[in-house]
Amino acid sequence: MATQTVPSMVAHDSMFDAVLARLDAAAKTMNLSEEVSKVLRNPQKLVKVSLPVTMDNGKVEVFEGYRCIHSTYLGPSKGGIRYAMDVSQDEVMALAAWMSFKCAVANLPYGGGKGGVKCDPRKLSVGELERITRAYTKAMADVFGVDRDIPAPDMGTSAREMAWILDEFNKIHGDDLPGVVTGKPIVLGGSLGRDAATGRGVMVCTKVALKKLNIDPKNATAAVQGFGNVGGHAARLLSEQGIKIVAISDHTGAFYNENGIDIKAALDYAAKNDRVLKGFKGGTEITNEDLLTCKCDVLVPAALQNVITEEIAHKIHAKIVVEGANGPTVPEADHVMREKNILVVPDILANSGGVTVSYFEWVQNKMGYYWSEKEVNDKHDANMELAFASVWENSNTFKTSMRIAAYITALKKIEQAAKLKGFF
Numbered sequence: 271m272a273t274q275t276v277p278s279m280v281a282h283d284s285m286f287d288a289v290l291a292r293l294d295a296a297a298k299t300m301n302l303s304e305e306v307s308k309v310l311r312n313p314q315k316l317v318k319v320s321l322p323v324t325m326d327n328g329k330v331e332v333f334e335g336y337r338c339i340h341s342t343y344l345g346p347s348k349g350g351i352r353y354a355m356d357v358s359q360d361e362v363m364a365l366a367a368w369m370s371f372k373c374a375v376a377n378l379p380y381g382g383g384k385g386g387v388k389c390d391p392r393k394l395s396v397g398e399l400e401r402i403t404r405a406y407t408k409a410m411a412d413v414f415g416v417d418r419d420i421p422a423p424d425m426g427t428s429a430r431e432m433a434w435i436l437d438e439f440n441k442i443h444g445d446d447l448p449g450v451v452t453g454k455p456i457v458l459g460g461s462l463g464r465d466a467a468t469g470r471g472v473m474v475c476t477k478v479a480l481k482k483l484n485i486d487p488k489n490a491t492a493a494v495q496g497f498g499n500v501g502g503h504a505a506r507l508l509s510e511q512g513i514k515i516v517a518i519s520d521h522t523g524a525f526y527n528e529n530g531i532d533i534k535a536a537l538d539y540a541a542k543n544d545r546v547l548k549g550f551k552g553g554t555e556i557t558n559e560d561l562l563t564c565k566c567d568v569l570v571p572a573a574l575q576n577v578i579t580e581e582i583a584h585k586i587h588a589k590i591v592v593e594g595a596n597g598p599t600v601p602e603a604d605h606v607m608r609e610k611n612i613l614v615v616p617d618i619l620a621n622s623g624g625v626t627v628s629y630f631e632w633v634q635n636k637m638g639y640y641w642s643e644k645e646v647n648d649k650h651d652a653n654m655e656l657a658f659a660s661v662w663e664n665s666n667t668f669k670t671s672m673r674i675a676a677y678i679t680a681l682k683k684i685e686q687a688a689k690l691k692g693f694f
């Protein structure tokens with residue numbers, strides 16, 4: 271395992287640069303102390319590992335794995351593990367920093383971390399995925415820990431991978447600590463409500479944002495990009511609120527229906543078709559750009575980063591953008607959307623429902639006492655509404671966008687904790 275020194279300068283146009291651009295804007299607006307700003311511009315720890323894994327054909331492949339811990343001022347680091355081909359040092363650094371800010375916005379006693387393995391999970395067998403996950407856990411055995419650094423699922427990983435991590439970690443340490451990962455299967459100590467939590471948070475934020483603009487959900491329309499964990503649950507929960515979903519998409523295609531897509535039928539279709547929408551007949555096929563720019567009240571990017579470019583932002587018709595994905599908007603597009611008076615509920619607020627219920631899972635694991643799904647959902651909804659309200663308040667106080675206000679909300683707490691703990 272090699273622990274790398276983090277470069278103080280990162281390449282232009284990187285995802286981490288996008289974090290720094292927002293951090294700097296918020297720091298200036300709120301007058302953040304220079305020392306705290308300097309500290310937060312550099313992740314606390316960055317681990318890069320090489321994972322030799324025997325494939326089903328008997329040959330050995332070497333996979334690249336990362337774990338970045340951005341900050342631990344508010345508590346142990348918390349953040350998902352991503353399996354995708356574009357996993358990189360820059361990406362995990364950005365995602366870990368967003369976790370620091372997200373946990374602070376959501377009032378959770380956590381710092382921020384993120385990890386990933388560069389691989390295409392769709393091209394790997396279950397056995398290969400298990401061996402990669404166990405090799406990654408072994409390499410991170412001294413990084414993870416129930417009160418140190420707690421992973422969770424992200425793109426390309428799910429409860430299944432969390433079960434392997436839990437098992438491998440506890441075998442190595444000779445413990446039986448369910449709280450070392452969250453987002454695990456219920457029977458292994460997972461929380462009811464965790465699976466749908468990020469989509470649920472998107473739904474709660476959408477409802478509050480619609481109320482702020484005096485739009486009745488029953489008269490509202492929405493387009494959702496991505497039909498995985500976040501997008502699928504968000505589309506379902508939004509439609510259950512009476513919002514008409516006019517467009518949905520995944521990596522295999524995008525579909526539009528001005529009369530509203532039957533989301534239950536789309537979910538059933540995907541469940542029977544290798545979890546993809548390709549061939550779905552409940553709407554006309556459009557492009558993913560058409561989806562982002564279609565006529566609707568609410569746009570939910572819930573798939574990838576950097577999809578709302580400056581050019582796309584100029585073409586967006588939605589009045590509200592609720593960022594289910596991490597980093598779907600490039601910094602240049604922020605200005606365009608602000609000029610167009612689009613209410614953007616930023617990722618570090620809008621998708622914090624997942625980590626909020628991950629926190630509830632960790633709390634239940636520590637207590638050894640488990641809550642009903644209703645209890646989890648009620649606590650989640652109340653926490654999301656509170657987080658939205660404090661970001662909204664800072665947006666008015668500092669006369670700034672919800673995004674910069676969310677950073678300010680987070681930075682105020684992190685600054686206070688960092689100063690109390692001190693530097694040496």
Ligand code: NAD
Pocket residue numbers: 423424425426427468495496497498499500501519520521522558572573574575594595596597621622624625
């Ligand atoms: P997932 O792997 O379950 O789903 C991703 C979805 O995006 C899939 O439907 C996939 O087909 C689609 N997609 C991929 N490429 C696409 C493209 N080019 N165009 C349209 N759709 C495309 O992942 P997820 O867990 O739903 O995560 C989605 C985003 O939400 C990521 O940015 C992730 O970091 C973020 N997020 C996830 C959680 C969580 O709890 N799962 C929490 C917070 C943030």
